Amino acid sequence: MSYYQPGILATPVPSQARHLFFALEAIEALPAAIDRLLALVDGKSAVVGLGASLVKALGARVQGLKAFPALTGVGVDNPSTQHALWIWLHGEDRGELLHRSDALEAALAPALRLVQMNEAFRHKTGHDLTGYEDGTENPHDDEALAAALAQGADGLRGGSFAAIQQWQHDFKGFAAMHQEERDNIIGRRLSDNEELEEAPESAHVKRTAQESFSPEAFMVRRSMPWIEGDKGGLMFLAFGHSLHAFEVQLRRMSGLEDGIVDGLYRMSRPITGGYYWCPPLVDGRLDLRALQATA
Template sequence: MSSYQPGILAKPVPLQARHLFFALESVDALPAALKELTQLADGKKTVVGFGESLVHAMGSQVEGLRVFPALSGVGVDNPSTQHALWCWLHGEDRGELLHRSRALEAALAPALRLVQMTEAFRYKTGHDLTGYEDGTENPVDEAATGAAFVNNDIPGLQGGSFAAIQQWQHDLDGFAAMPQVEQDHIMGRRKSDNEELEEAPKSAHVKRTAQESFTPEAFVVRRSMPWSDGQQAGLVFLAFGHSLDAFEAQLRRMSGLDDGIVDALYRFSRPLTGGYYWCPPLKDDCLDLSALRV
């Protein structure tokens, strides 16, 4: 029986994580590399997602998978930095994650080349570096499963999931200089107790992304984590869905493409990357790559 990669919904948010992004270098070497990947990625501590270019390189197609769109609004740019393969490693020891990522890089060569690595970590109990709790409106239990995973009778696709990833860079100094009430109105919640603010402006992030306010409703499961590199820091936004439509609807509204109102989040943060990936299901505790003819 097929099942989803359990690391997608694993709780709590991991202490440490690494996001690895690979470019396709050799189509001829790709089948052997994917077989190696099934031996190293368990779907638990290593979650795997494929970009559209890799799926096409295998002569296959996954319905609903597409390239991340470069969306621009007034003062807003959401870049597309699509890659062929994404691996999300999580654990508790940064050294162990380093060695695991090195093993993956070696096993996937020469078919795939590591082109970006972003380390992430848990802040407090799952907060953004601004101090606000992240993922408050996440669906839970059966609702989370329904939101995150494909439910059909197609072998190799049932239990799969679509991931949307953006690395956001925050202006933490600029945000810290704002009065507390202004910060709360950007987020649409009070930092002190995480309560949603009815009086927040329409540009508040919570109001821009209220999942039940879309038609159809746009529920996703968010597994975002902070990142930092020297003086730069922000959030690796990560959302899983049974399709990419819900995330894309939220991003369009955030960018002001629906009604001209831009999400206030862009006042102090901007996305540096953007990618869409298909996360295959598991079969007999291994990645089920039958949709890729592996």
Template sequence: MTLAHLAQPGILEPIPAQGRYLTCQLRVGADPRAVLRRLAGQSDGQLTIVGLGASLVRELDVSIPGLKSFRGIDGARVKLPATPADLFIWLRGTDRGDLLIRSRQLEALMAPAFDVQDITDAFIHDNGRDLTGYEDGTENPQGEEAEATALLPESAGLLAGSSFVAVQRWRHHMSRFDAMSRQQQDHAIGRERDSNEELDDAPESSHVKRTAQENFDPEAFVLRRSMPWAEGNQGGLVFAAFGCSFDAFEAQLRRMSGAEDGIVDALFDFTEPETGAYFWCPPVANGGIDLRAIGL
């Protein structure tokens, strides 16, 4: 039986034309319950996706099995910043001005208990390509496989249809990328840019070979819903990986970072994560976010 009706629908839908990511911190001494109830009632899970951090769930004196804070990867040979937050909101839409207005309304709604810590505006680029020009999310699972990858099963009770999401904002050093030859760029990704075909002769450090989801034991599939971001002349990718646990994401990041076999993903030659956080995205019910699993 499909679980799509229980999930925040924006998790399973294609990337929107425009996006805005907010991370928020609970104010010291504030009780978040009333604000969370209002936020849940005004969030449909489609245009407004909501995620809760482990620290916020602990503050409510409840637990969500599998939810934890991102702490990096033991043995990583690159920097993997951990920037935990209490609340994550992904606004989706087609008009950037509309997202700004909605963002300000939500900030006012949350003001009694939360401070907005960070805002990143994002967008779709060239029909789903990264700012480097390479197609993003090529191996994403589809249909029922996407649901099985991203959503907790029916046996999870009140958690059924909910999801865990790992979020990182990566900053591209475009001057480094531009200084690479076309072959070096293709080999770093592991695909030919124009055709998106995998390259058999790509080195083991290529991103495709580092993250081939079927080559892990167990297989490490995630549902990627990433979007490019830009500010001034800087830009990169907001990486968002949804899963029924954090296991697949951590398996991939362990291999990418060189912690598994000492080979670092060639992506790190020209891009690096600035943030890293984990969140739990509750299910939906009656057109709003369902917080019964945390007693609200």
């Protein structure tokens, strides 16, 4: 039976995680590396996403998959740092995640080279480092399945499209603002997580209200905070049955729809961006039939 990678929708977000990003180095070594990858990942504690360049290197095409677009608005830059392969490791122990990362890196060489690694973690019960709850408007149960998972033929059904951005926060600048100003940037009160009816149109909650798009732009967010030295922020991660919902939201946030820039850019900025296709599972293994069918 073909189904989705369970780590995509498992709740809550894991207590510890690693995002591994790989660049393609040797196409001739790719088939053997993919075989070793299939033996090491389960779709639960390790969610795998393929970038468009890797799919092309395999002589295939996944409908709807493309490279992350670099979007620029007034005072806004959303960079594209697209990679060939992304693996999201889940766990409870940072040491275990280190050893699993090393094993994956060794298994994928020399075809794929690790070029970026970001550790992430669950803060409180699923909060951003600013203190605000993350993913409040996430769909649940059947609605989450419909939002996150693709339909279609075997090999595509149960797959999902992941959008990833690493956001770096300006903690000092945000802390210097009055609490009301901080709440208006987010569009919710920090004290009780209630949405502010009188929040400005630039409030993040209003910019990204999923039901306000036509068609509605629902997706499942699985974001987690990150810290490196004195820097930190949010590894934004969202899964959708296509990339449409994420992209229309990012365009509106960037002011490309109506000229109103999301207030979030006042206290944070994205420093990476990538799109990935997460294959479904069949009998507990990644189902890559969609790639074989179009090769």
